[in-house]
Amino acid sequence: MVILNVDLASEIPIYQQLRDQIVEAIADGVLTKGSSLPATRTLAADFGINFHTVNKAYDLLRQQGLIQLNRKTGAVVTSTVADPPLPAEWTARARTLLAEAVARGLPADEVLKTCRSVLDSFGTTPPEDTP
Structure with a gap:
């Protein structure tokens, strides 16, 4: 669970904060392929924000190929690579x-x-420089 x-006082828009944290959770392995995300209305209610804000974050993730949105299954992580x-x-x-x-x-x-x-913190190994 993520x-x-x-x-709410940050200069970074809330939808961007949500999107970035979900991306980091995927990179950290906390969210893996098939993991479900909270429903937009539930997450919005938890934070006391408009559900359109959560929709915007989820839509960005969908456009970037990281989640799939479906009326029946909700938001599901689709890719970790x-x-x-x-x-x-x-x-x-x-x-x-x-x-x-x-x-x-x-x-x-x-x-x-x-x-x-930072890359190492996600369990990745960046390529070494070659002469």
Whole structure:
């Protein structure tokens, strides 16, 4: 079972917080292929938010191929492996995060070390640099 939290005071939209936490739960192995997510109305009621906000998060996950939405079964995790190449949207998000690191003056080796550490926390092994 995944525990989701929202920060109502955050600058990050609630739907994005939900989407990101579900993606992290998939990466962590907490949610696996076939795992059911809470119904949109249930999750919305739990957080005291509009159910359209949860719908938006679920729809983003559906568009990205991570969940399947069905009237009978609800939201179900469909994939834990990205089959197609990384979408342009992901690359743009990564570019923005890396640009922020550069703008703040973080050294490239520290950024790469952090990226590897985060990947390792998900149980993945990033490819080693080849000369």
